[in-house]
Amino acid sequence: MKGKVRSMDNMNMNNNGYGAGAPQFGYGQQPQVTPVNCNQAMHITTVSDLQSYAAGTVVRFPDFGDGQPFVARVRRPSMLVLAKQGKIPNTLLTTAGELFSKGGGGLDSDNKNMLGDMYNIMDIIATAALIQPSMEEIKSVGLELSDDQMMAIFNYTQTGIKALESFRQE
Numbered sequence: 001m002k003g004k005v006r007s008m009d010n011m012n013m014n015n016n017g018y019g020a021g022a023p024q025f026g027y028g029q030q031p032q033v034t035p036v037n038c039n040q041a042m043h044i045t046t047v048s049d050l051q052s053y054a055a056g057t058v059v060r061f062p063d064f065g066d067g068q069p070f071v072a073r074v075r076r077p078s079m080l081v082l083a084k085q086g087k088i089p090n091t092l093l094t095t096a097g098e099l100f101s102k103g104g105g106g107l108d109s110d111n112k113n114m115l116g117d118m119y120n121i122m123d124i125i126a127t128a129a130l131i132q133p134s135m136e137e138i139k140s141v142g143l144e145l146s147d148d149q150m151m152a153i154f155n156y157t158q159t160g161i162k163a164l165e166s167f168r169q170e
Helices: 007-012 046-052 079-084 090-104 114-129 135-140 148-167
Strands: 056-066 070-075 130-132
Touching: 046 114, 046 130, 056 148, 070 148, 079 114, 090 114, 130 148
Parallel strands: none
Antiparallel strands: 056 070, 070 130
16 A cells, blocks of 8 residues: 555654655645545645634624625534533533534423523534624624524534535525
């Protein structure tokens, strides 16, 4: 398997991360490798790739109204990190877990606070996801996100851009 890095090659790595006898590449040049869980040759993710990912993605969400598009720079936050940071209160952790498992299908319909809890979790997620404009900036001008916008942001944070395909077709 010429040109592919296999897991056994890891035992022969030199300081630059390439197998013994591999050519030395200058800054910014990387050979393509085939990850063990993928059939496609790829470059290893670089720090500059990570910086680009951290900057977020510009996404169009449902409009505020006719002729009032909502385009925002967002990231996909982790619910586990938000819980660890205390941004999801303990009282909402059960509901959050139910919301994230089975795409919300696991929610307890007997819970009288279900809609309020669900909104609170979605608000926390949307606040963490929105980079520009931030949730604070949206509220500071007297707006609040619609249910469709909140759902679209939540769905984007869970499954990425594929979650917005149905919105695009409308």
